[in-house]
Amino acid sequence: AAPIDQLVKQVDGLSLDAIKAKFPENYPELNLMDLYRAHLSNVLSEVTGVDTSLIYPNLGWTSGLEKGDMALPVPALRVKGKKPNELAEEWAAKFPDTDPLFSKPTVSQVHLSFFIKASPLVNAVIPLVHAKGADKGQKRIIVEFSSPNIAKPFHAGHLRSTIIGGFLSNLYAGAGWDVIRINYLGDWEDPINHLFQLYVRINTEMTAEKEEFTKRKEAGEDVSALEANSLDEQARRYFKKMTDRDADALAMWKRFRDLSIVRYKDTYARLNIHFDEYSGESQVTEDAMNEVGKLMEDKKICKEDKGAQLIDFSELIPGKEGKRLEKPLVRKRDGTALYLTRDISELLGRHEKYHFDKMIYVVASAQDLHLRQLFKIIELLGYKDIADKCQHINFGLVLGMSTRKGTVKFLDDILRDVADKMHEVMKKNENKYSQIEDPLATADVLGISSVMVQDMSGKRINNYTFNMETMTSFEGDTGPYLQYAHARLNSIRRKAGVSDEELATADLSLLTETSAINLCRHMAGWPDVVKNTLKTLEPTTVLTYLFKLTHALSSSYDQLQVVGSEPELMKARLALYTAVQTVLANGMRLIGLSPVERY
Template identity: 55%
Template sequence: MSTLSALRVNIDKPTANPVDVYRIHLTKLLAGLTGAAPAVIYPALQLTQTLAKGDLSLAVPALRLKGRKPDDVAQMIQNEFPDSPLLERPVADRSFVQFFFKPAPLAAIVLPLVLDDAANYGRDLTLGLHDPADHAKGRKRIVIDFGSPNIAKPFHAGHLRSTIIGGFLANLYEQANWDVVRLNYLGDWGKQYGVLGVGFADFGSRDELERDPIGHLFHVYVKVSAIARDQQAVIKEKEGQIAELNAKGEPVVALEAEVEKIRDASVDERARQYFKRMCDGDDEALGLWKTFRDLSIERYKDTFARLNIHYDVYDGESQIKDSSMEEAARVLEEKGLSEDSQGAKIVDLTQYAKKLGKAIIKKKDGTSIYLTRDIGAVFERYEKYHYDKMIYVIANQQDLHMMQLIKIIELMGRDDLAKRLQHINFGLVSGMSTRRGTVKFLDDILRDTADKMHEVMRANQSKYVQVEDPERTADILGISAVLVQDMSGKRINGYTFDMNRMTSFEGDTGPYLQYSHARLCSIIRKAEIPMDELSRADLSLLTEKHATDLVRTLAQWPDVFRNTYKTQEPVTVLTYLFKLTHALNSSYDRLNILKSEPDVKLARLALYCSVQRILNSGMRLLSLTPVERM
């Protein structure tokens, strides 16, 4: 028992991971058996895919033992493995060795850790420190640029994915002890706001703007854009007529004057002039634009709050200083990186990699483009936040743009900054439509999923009447359905938005996850045992396979968190949570609480409370709101 006590003390740290206790113990034993270096053995001890294959597995070839056959070494480890207070005798499977944890000491280590501090169980707080050996040097800072909708345009699938993935990453880095800055870089500048200004003057309503800013501005934009398209079609037709008349040598003066008159009065020309007023600092034009921006941000805040996502900063293209972009252009020119190309300024990146192509940094008319603003933003944000890392959560359609941005920062002599930038990309969503048609307003999507879940809930009237706020619960379930469907595969994979599948309680869905949590909470409530009694539980009574498998799965959570930090994939967490809920839901028939003896009841309750707390923590990491009744 003294060995166990020493090991128990060793993991009473903010970076506690029970499985690391076993890795340390195993490393010492295997070093003595094989002669391999501990630094080689330790990282080679990996979690297994299924509990049937053990708790840890060793691929013997990873030990790099020259002149010795891996299969023979594996068999030797099985045969000569010494008695251990923590481990059963290992099992050799060709060149692999499977290690199984003894149930009693594992439960004695894991469950108290979870019950004492579930919120911190599994977190490695050293990940966010400048120097893990010296906490006084402080935490690292990360800026996460995600979401980034365009004002007056629908919040489309790409923005939804960016928001969901970015929100998850912000939670992940925050739990890894980083100082996180959540930044929403709005599309809030450009000629399209000239179009919007013209459209609002012709068709806008202040009352409608106050009531539904995003929807009203979108409808105004669509209406005025349709007029602009019609005008351009008329101009193109008449220019064709002029060309025909010229070819015949017939007079065209009157027709040219007509085209010029249409062009001067066109939405396109009026928008150009309006945007010029904005750029020149016209108070009236900027005042209206600011109203559009401020009202849209307030509405976005409400929508994001429903997704359990918040931002520290609402930035935007409009906020990047001209001086930052001009300075970037000056540095590129001084270093001989930019060149003229048909009146535009470009940076030819093909000499570094053909796939990088030629990046335009200034258009023919001398105006900046999106890339120029992004270059300026890199420097402005570093000056303001002094970030150690900055992540852009943008669709894979922007892969080239991001590669060009990072390469240009490097060529400007700021390799230190280029190394801090990371593009987290993702695939696209198809089939996402709403009752308004194919326009993808996020509020409509969330409303539709909530209505669907409310319909499902009403089908079971006996349970429905017990729910305190069914509308709120339906909204949470609908949001869970959207979030889980989005995170169910690797980020880079696109998916088809499937309302029926995602709102089902069958299969690995958001509603199933919520049902599992709510059912567990119900069982814990019915036990009617105060939580402070759990510390008295005799955990050695948890001997059934279903109980020990749940403990073994709980022990994996710190490794899952660490692996998620490396992969930056929400599906890593989601896969674990479904694995945990499958084990949980299959245990109820064998681990009855209400009908068991008092000591067994208390031990099983301690186990179920531990599962509930980890399930709750994992769901919150994914921005889900766990429900306790449904």
């Protein structure tokens, strides 16, 4: 606020801090007029002998610039002995000629009217408006994540995208951003694949059919008539009907899509995740893609190649970079669009709809090239400003993920298996188990915590091996360990039975032990961890902190007994542990875990 500082310097005896301390709800950096009001109150106090606390709230607006910038009704100051109009004349005369901000006031009956001096105002207000720029309000971010393909398995890649995307959404929301969560469904594929059982069956049958045709051809038979009506060809024709907006085909497809979304929503709810928009490949219109197609032609970005349209990056960008971006197709020979084509239109459409300040794509690193191509095309189309707002958050593979039932990896199956495992573990401690209100629900939460913590333990880019044994263990840095730490704090509070009001009066100077001090040091570091996480965008930044905190917690219990110690000491330690519980729960929620009360 350099312009404000300039102005303050011109006014003897004023400093921003002094102003803010003296006048209620005065924010000169946000509102220049607060500075003027404060200064005028000070001057008028000298002139009238009345305290500023009576003047300041009575400085009013005028009905128009011709009546001045501020006005004071003299009777409001309740000065006895003289008539208000006489006082008005007297004060106007006494008002200093040399005031830097205001001219001498004018009198109309019992009112004093004040006019602001031009030069200092002009020199302050214009740079201020420039500096602030257009009112942006809150910054807006789109996080696109999860994005499964309907009626195909929700595989490990989608799970990782879901976990990481949920975390990033929480992170930005916590930092004050307006977050829009988009699920970009793969919902525009061959509709015969749209039910999973059919998906498996049809694939088997198609392979069999193809083999059959090959055999017959080798035997010299003409199978072209059969091939023209092959399953593959039928599927292609059906999809063509959809893109041609055939009503029946679209109605069928829409039913599958709607049913899939209903199922997804249940699973997402278990993971504490919701979406603001279920978008998807199907939502990109042919019109929008044709428009982009024209733009690409105008800008000579794409070229024809045997009836298809492709982008040869090596011709557009010199050197290695162009080569690395390869030669993606944007229109097939039969005129149909591709995954990349849809992404181009979708990105521009989102910018038009949401005017985002940033957009994150949470997609497996297997699609690094695809996203690099996408962002580069947007830039070549003349939208570098938009491309610069986009970021690909990638991640590695999950290895060795399979379920008891077989090789197909549906997320629900995995979550059920892990929950079963946690339920078995819980049952081993009969005493505790009997006190849990809804053991199955708790087992579900613990199972989900196991999966999520394992996923977030390393850097995103690393591959990891899905390991049911290690992730469900209480030993080591696992989900159950974090949950246990939280539940234990909860139980300490429960047993002590001290109310929040009592805790507020605790004498914290009693906390002198190293472990108490270290816990406080960890807690004080939490805001910086969040700040750093906004730079790394790595869930492990938060997780590493939470494990440091919980390790410090575990080793503190011997030194900091609660139950059985002196009442005042007990209160102080309980106040400490309650604070730790708050920070722990905040951190857990940030990464998407639901802290359990007991287990």
